[in-house]
Amino acid sequence: MTKPLYGLMAEFETADELVHACEAAHAEGYRKMDAYSPLPIEELHHALHIPDTPLPKFVLAGGLAGMVAGMGLLQWISNIAYPYNVGGRPLNSWPSFIPITFELTVLFAGLTTLVTLVMLCGLPMPYHPVFNVPRFKSASRDGFFFCIEAEDPRFDLQRTKEFLNSLRPSDVSEVEQ
Amino acid sequence: MTEAMRPHLDRVQTRALIVGIVGIAATAAGLMMNQEQFFRSYLLAFVYWMGVTLGSLGLLMLHHMVGGGWGVAIRRGLEAGTRTLPLMFVFFIPIAFGMHSLYEWTHADVVAKDTVLQHKSAFLNTNGFLIRAVVYFVVWGFLIMRLHKGSSIQEAKGYWGARSFLQRVSAPGLIVHVLIATLASVDWIMSLEPHWFSTVYGIIFIVGGALTTFAFMIIVVRFLTQQAPMEGMVSSQTFHDLGNLMFAFNMFWAYVSFSQLIIIWSANLPEEITYYAKRLNGGYEYVALAVFLFHFAVPFLLLLLRKHKRQPQILVKIAVWMMLMRLLDLFWVITPAFGHDKDGVPMPHVNFHWLDIAAPIALGGIWVWFFMMQLKKRSLEPLPVS
Numbered sequence: 001m002t003k004p005l006y007g008l009m010a011e012f013e014t015a016d017e018l019v020h021a022c023e024a025a026h027a028e029g030y031r032k033m034d035a036y037s038p039l040p041i042e043e044l045h046h047a048l049h050i051p052d053t054p055l056p057k058f059v060l061a062g063g064l065a066g067m068v069a070g071m072g073l074l075q076w077i078s079n080i081a082y083p084y085n086v087g088g089r090p091l092n093s094w095p096s097f098i099p100i101t102f103e104l105t106v107l108f109a110g111l112t113t114l115v116t117l118v119m120l121c122g123l124p125m126p127y128h129p130v131f132n133v134p135r136f137k138s139a140s141r142d143g144f145f146f147c148i149e150a151e152d153p154r155f156d157l158q159r160t161k162e163f164l165n166s167l168r169p170s171d172v173s174e175v176e177q
Numbered sequence: 178m179t180e181a182m183r184p185h186l187d188r189v190q191t192r193a194l195i196v197g198i199v200g201i202a203a204t205a206a207g208l209m210m211n212q213e214q215f216f217r218s219y220l221l222a223f224v225y226w227m228g229v230t231l232g233s234l235g236l237l238m239l240h241h242m243v244g245g246g247w248g249v250a251i252r253r254g255l256e257a258g259t260r261t262l263p264l265m266f267v268f269f270i271p272i273a274f275g276m277h278s279l280y281e282w283t284h285a286d287v288v289a290k291d292t293v294l295q296h297k298s299a300f301l302n303t304n305g306f307l308i309r310a311v312v313y314f315v316v317w318g319f320l321i322m323r324l325h326k327g328s329s330i331q332e333a334k335g336y337w338g339a340r341s342f343l344q345r346v347s348a349p350g351l352i353v354h355v356l357i358a359t360l361a362s363v364d365w366i367m368s369l370e371p372h373w374f375s376t377v378y379g380i381i382f383i384v385g386g387a388l389t390t391f392a393f394m395i396i397v398v399r400f401l402t403q404q405a406p407m408e409g410m411v412s413s414q415t416f417h418d419l420g421n422l423m424f425a426f427n428m429f430w431a432y433v434s435f436s437q438l439i440i441i442w443s444a445n446l447p448e449e450i451t452y453y454a455k456r457l458n459g460g461y462e463y464v465a466l467a468v469f470l471f472h473f474a475v476p477f478l479l480l481l482l483r484k485h486k487r488q489p490q491i492l493v494k495i496a497v498w499m500m501l502m503r504l505l506d507l508f509w510v511i512t513p514a515f516g517h518d519k520d521g522v523p524m525p526h527v528n529f530h531w532l533d534i535a536a537p538i539a540l541g542g543i544w545v546w547f548f549m550m551q552l553k554k555r556s557l558e559p560l561p562v563s
Contacts, residue, residue: 087445089443089445095438095442095443096439096442096443099439
């Protein structure tokens with residue numbers, strides 16, 4: 001029984017070749033693909049045409065929620081729950097509420113970033129097919145990998161393999177599901 | 178390349194000189210009309226441009242200590258900025274002449290009736306003020322000459338030829354600079370209200386100046402890289418870094434300014450609260466609101482977005498805006514000190530005068546003219562790091 005294919009993986013020796021491969025594959029019409037690199041490459045983002053992440057919107061919402069929570073908490077305490085005259089200052093002493101409001105804004109925004117990022121990345125992910133390629137270990141050391149996934153409508157084992165070989169990778173391998 | 182840039186720098190220099198001369202003429206006319214107001218507006222202009230000179234010195238020493246691509250890009254501008262110090266010394270002379278109309282503590286009859294001022298007179302006296310000013314300028318001048326020398330050695334022998342020399346100057350230099358800039362802010366601005374005191378005042382002055390300097394240097398780098406010989410020499414990543422630093426310094430300024438407000442507001446002590454009583458009444462509360470919204474909130478939100486920092490044509494607009502808002506902030510800090518009659522009762526209106534605009538433009542024109550002259554003296558190419 002042959003296992004279904006996850007995709008085709010090409011290995012490159014330099015970051016430039018990897019970026020070039022991504023651009024070529026996008027020009028060829030492939031969309032479901034990903035690149036794996038041991039170091040961040042700024043151009044990859046453009047070469048893969050990855051849409052902008054929605055993360056900032058979540059962080060903004062989290063920050064605003066923290067701001068409302070901080071100011072609301074202090075307003076509720078000092079005006080409703082426990083109105084108390086401190087040195088003749090007004091109950092709504094908003095300047096002294098600013099530090100807490102600021103801290104809660106930062107805290108909520110920070111926690112939202114963490115939680116949303118983990119969720120958007122699909123973590124935790126205990127299994128991923130690309131690790132079936134034995135040489136993929138070097139993706140965290142010195143190897144630059146590019147994978148076109150079988151889900152892509154233009155994917156065809158024979159033609160995609162020929163296309164990847166035309167990019168002169170050091171190796172092309174089939175990735176089992 | 179530096180030669181090819183010369184016509185562009187000449188063009189700006191000439192225009193700045195024309196603006197400066199027209200501004201000086203207008204300000205001189207103001208001096209004839211209203212001497213009292215002239216000195217007030219002149220002090221505002223002096224403090225504003227002194228902030229850029231001192232900000233250049235502080236940021237240059239900071240760059241020598243911590244490195245970074247942002248500093249390489251603006252280093253020539255910062256060096257030229259520090260060398261405007263002689264000009265600022267000349268600009269200080271009118272303040273020495275205007276002391277008597279600016280500072281209450283110079284009046285012997287006022288001090289004679291005031292126990293607090295008598296106790297402070299060991300520090301706040303005319304001779305002390307003038308001697309200290311000369312000492313400040315000498316110390317700053319010494320630091321600038323050492324940094325200038327290190328820079329020349331680097332040009333001759335390469336980056337490593339003077340790196341440790343520059344660090345040996347900058348590390349103690351930063352400490353000394355912050356101390357004497359704090360004292361200078363006490364002398365020149367805080368003593369306008371001689372009964373009042375705040376220990377964070379010097380930092381607000383220094384950080385504000387550094388913020389003005391960042392805005393100014395972004396404008397300079399944008400202008401230089403718009404001209405054909407230097408086109409594309411500064412990457413969008415570096416503009417991003419400069420934008421982030423301007424953002425950080427704006428937040429630092431807001432942080433220290435708000436710290437001062439909240440401590441004084443919470444304590445509500447009679448000898449401290451007068452400062453904010455003057456600045457949050459009589460129309461100045463609207464100026465304060467404008468400073469909060471347009472100096473802090475609007476640039477804060479704009480600079481949060483990545484694309485505003487990576488695109489120089491957008492970043493430079495925010496930088497111009499920031500420079501204008503710095504003037505508004507200093508107006509709010511300085512002018513209310515004069516906004517009360519002899520009994521200390523606040524005047525029921527904002528004490529704005531056209532000289533508050535004319536004097537900063539006059540000094541600014543001359544300052545930029547002198548800055549361009551300094552910028553042309555050295556190579557415009559940033560020193561490579563290896």
